[in-house]
Amino acid sequence: MQKKQLWELYKGRLYHDAGLELSVDSSRMNYADTFLSEMEPRLQKAYQEMTELEEGAVANADEQRMVGHYWLRAPELAPTAELGDEIRGALASVKAFAASVHQGNIAAPDNQKFVNLLVIGIGGSALGPQFVADSLGSARDRMRVFFFDNTDPDGMDKVVAEIGAGLKHTLAVVISKSGGTKETRNGMLEARRAFENAGLHFAAQAVAVTGCDSELDRTASQEGWLGTFPMWDWVGGRTSVTSAVGLLPAALQGIDVDRLLEGARLCDQSTRSRSTRENPAALLALSWYHTTKGKGARDMVLLPYKDRLILFSRYLQQLIMESLGKELDRDGNLVLQGITVYGNKGSTDQHAYVQQLREGVPNFFATFIEVLKDREGASFEVEPGATSGDYLSGFLQGTRSALYEKERESVTITIREITPATVGALIALYERAVGLYASLINVNAYHQPGVEAGKKAAGVVLKLQGEILEMLRRQPSREFTCEDLAMTLARPEEVETVFSILRHLAANPDHGIEMTAAPRIWESRFKARQK
Numbered sequence: 001m002q003k004k005q006l007w008e009l010y011k012g013r014l015y016h017d018a019g020l021e022l023s024v025d026s027s028r029m030n031y032a033d034t035f036l037s038e039m040e041p042r043l044q045k046a047y048q049e050m051t052e053l054e055e056g057a058v059a060n061a062d063e064q065r066m067v068g069h070y071w072l073r074a075p076e077l078a079p080t081a082e083l084g085d086e087i088r089g090a091l092a093s094v095k096a097f098a099a100s101v102h103q104g105n106i107a108a109p110d111n112q113k114f115v116n117l118l119v120i121g122i123g124g125s126a127l128g129p130q131f132v133a134d135s136l137g138s139a140r141d142r143m144r145v146f147f148f149d150n151t152d153p154d155g156m157d158k159v160v161a162e163i164g165a166g167l168k169h170t171l172a173v174v175i176s177k178s179g180g181t182k183e184t185r186n187g188m189l190e191a192r193r194a195f196e197n198a199g200l201h202f203a204a205q206a207v208a209v210t211g212c213d214s215e216l217d218r219t220a221s222q223e224g225w226l227g228t229f230p231m232w233d234w235v236g237g238r239t240s241v242t243s244a245v246g247l248l249p250a251a252l253q254g255i256d257v258d259r260l261l262e263g264a265r266l267c268d269q270s271t272r273s274r275s276t277r278e279n280p281a282a283l284l285a286l287s288w289y290h291t292t293k294g295k296g297a298r299d300m301v302l303l304p305y306k307d308r309l310i311l312f313s314r315y316l317q318q319l320i321m322e323s324l325g326k327e328l329d330r331d332g333n334l335v336l337q338g339i340t341v342y343g344n345k346g347s348t349d350q351h352a353y354v355q356q357l358r359e360g361v362p363n364f365f366a367t368f369i370e371v372l373k374d375r376e377g378a379s380f381e382v383e384p385g386a387t388s389g390d391y392l393s394g395f396l397q398g399t400r401s402a403l404y405e406k407e408r409e410s411v412t413i414t415i416r417e418i419t420p421a422t423v424g425a426l427i428a429l430y431e432r433a434v435g436l437y438a439s440l441i442n443v444n445a446y447h448q449p450g451v452e453a454g455k456k457a458a459g460v461v462l463k464l465q466g467e468i469l470e471m472l473r474r475q476p477s478r479e480f481t482c483e484d485l486a487m488t489l490a491r492p493e494e495v496e497t498v499f500s501i502l503r504h505l506a507a508n509p510d511h512g513i514e515m516t517a518a519p520r521i522w523e524s525r526f527k528a529r530q531k
């Protein structure tokens, strides 16, 4: 298409919200003008489903739950007055708690102010807080934020070492909706051990965000932690960033959570429109549907040209892939749905994988995120007439057209600057786009049955490890190969797992397992160290 024609297409398709200072450009999506009208009946159905969801329908049928993340920034829309009051109450207690910590009314045991925050959680209980902390953080933050978002011992040691002596002025925020996620439980226990090693009492420096009467809730109340903030079953983990999950760490860090909620609320208002051309979330969902053929046929590559948005792709990876990646549709048909999401940031990725995007396998579409404001204040010129920010902008434009020349499609989202409000708006925009797209492809966006399989399998591995240790310790003088041991345990079919467990045990001093390596590694022998 000629540039002049493209300009006309751009003007015809551009969505711009002056209040949010947000634009969505889908002119580089090669759909015919008739596509919108063809899709309109299905979109109207999606809008209706969204209305019902917002009114409190059991939109997550499998778990028999309402889906209420939109009420978190508009409590007056909650289906009952009680729920609205709970949301307002939780927000008020988050803000009051953060203010008390900042003022030193809630303080470390030595009466000094808390200056560090250790957030412990995983998945939706970490990714939102991490994205918000990274995108809106600054050297002026009220508290420095650290994360345990895995059960990797070395990863946690690294964080503890970074905090160093500051542990005594560190507030731990343990976040788990279910309150029983093992990675988070382990993170909490590891943090507790680190506190104890430093002569500190964990309970005096910890708060929880969790569901009522969860294992974590009970631990927090039995041990007298500093506080507990609610999570409700009608808020999914991946859409929980505007609940206490995201707001408590953000408020403690010193981020204006009212502005974040306001941005999300305004974006919710815009994305409730039933006029497709005036609904940016619908325009995104339509673009996804067109380019992936409604079957995930192309990956979504996120290219935010702003360092502060680097974690947005990780955040969206969970939001989109956990929501849309489903084996069955809502009628029980096998559909194997989803959209693969990856990306880091431009222009950096230009020097990594953009080569393949332009010339290699055309199995993706790009989402450019443009931020108009370069920095606080003016920039100097790195060469006559151009600043570093001009270069960043030029690289975005350049990559967008270079991809389009090669028939690689893209959408471009433009915001004026990174503020709590625009971050809130971006979050809300994608939450709604995912919900609408899920309706278009008829999947339940609000459950995650596939995640359970891996958790169960891990439980089986740990149980087998217990049996292995018991057998090795019962016969301390005997050396076993993995095959011997699998036979002795009457688990011959599990020999590969037995081998993996033994190698891991022998690589660590914890359980006293020794390995005599054989030239063919799988013939190595293992025994329990004599006491």
Ligand SMILES: O=P(O)(O)OC[C@H]1O[C@](O)(CO)[C@@H](O)[C@@H]1O
Pocket: 122, 123, 124, 125, 175, 176, 177, 178, 179, 180, 181, 184, 237, 238, 322, 448, 451
């Ligand atoms: O907040 P929780 O219950 O610890 O769960 C953490 C994450 O685990 C998942 O359930 C997947 O395992 C996510 O959906 C969720 O965000």
